[in-house]
Amino acid sequence: MDQGDSKDTTHFGYQQVPVGEKARRVAEVFHSVADRYDVMNDLMSFGVHRLWKRYTVNLAAVRRGERVLDLAGGTGDLAERFSHLVGPDGEVVLADINASMLRQGRARLVDAGVAGNLRFAQVNAEALPFPDNHFNLVTIAFGLRNVTDKAAALRSMYRVLKPGGRLLVLEFSKPVLPGLGKIYDAYSFTALPLMGRMVTGDAGSYRYLAESIRMHPDQQHLREMMVEAGFERSDYYNLTGGIVAVHRGYKF
Template sequence: MDKQDTTDFGYQQVRAEEKARKVAAVFHSVADRYDVMNDLMSLGVHRLWKRYTIELAGVRRGQPVLDLAGGTGDLAGRFARMVGPEGEVVLADINASMLRNGRERMLDKGLAGNLRFAQVNAECLPFPDNHFDLVTIAFGLRNVTDKAAALRSMYRVLKPGGRLLVLEFSRPVVPGLKPIYDLYSFTALPLMGKLVTGDAASYRYLAESIRMHPDQSTLKSMMEEAGFERTEFYNLSGGIVAVHRGYKF
């Protein structure tokens, strides 16, 4: 395969057009147990990471918000309450199984009034220019085939003064944390995946995809290349996770 036509799928190199299909298969496999696994894998800390991201968002009543890779709606549900009936939140995901579960969860919580659901590819968003005050993507950017194209697409749909928040696994910065984190990622995660979902391979991919994702400084530079300004990042849990924020002016 020509290297220019390939991309990473975990530690594998696959044709660029195959990655979306392979990622879709991963999330279709784990969709029904996704929330349970998130709690187990992070010992519940993912809720604190998401809460911190929501606090950084600065969402106000009446604003339109786009939550990409929205999964089961952890962020979108909170934003729906914050923007109120005058606002609108689009819970978007490329994966039909995840989107279905998210929609059912939001309906069960009575949050359908100002929520829309859309199956979209982050690389080519089907929304108007200058439309959203906030775009978020939590634990989804590392699964995108062309991250630079996705960042440009997010920039396009943001209003001037709008902001992007990227919550994603990143690189540990605390001395001595990396070997412990690696041991946990490549032993405990696949084992939990096998026991809870019957799928160890998807969680092995998860660990690999985290290592292939750009580190904090590289992602910051990618956001700036896409047009974002005042770009900054916040390390959480010793850099295991980071929140990047950038503005469109």
């Protein structure tokens, strides 16, 4: 669990809740927003989330024939790109703990004609049901902050990676440009819930989003957690002034 959590409780946004309750509450959030998830991503980030994901895909340096696990893959935008890159001899597993999000991803990718080298799996990142040393690449984009026990999830990701494999974590982080934090806070706690209410009828889920970002480990802390999980050459790249960061680590 994260620093600051007790043995029996963890944070859900700014609330402390029983450990066993967080996964249920997070599931309710994503069940609520699944059918409007992509629309809200474009609105909230002014489309910039597409550039963040493109940067992550480029940093992944996926090669043909590789095996990729995309955790918290949601509607499948990363998985779709990886599917083209690994080719017919490779494999991409689009995985998510939330059934509603997984259904959205499967429907979108099937409609797009991307299915030949794709598999879908409903999994918990803390206990991945895959063999040791199985994947060349594991990615998790905007999902790690929703995991109850992040350290356990990072260890699980490390286990399923092949030697020489790499993990990429794309996640909201802590702004590093002077003055950006105050602007970002004002936007997050006013505009996001308002947009959520107007587009999805659910302001609370987007208030949780803003709170969950503030409770997520900052860049250096997450890097240290990856090192503790066994990853080597762990580093990170700040995007948009540190509002988002891409973390990368290797298993050797």
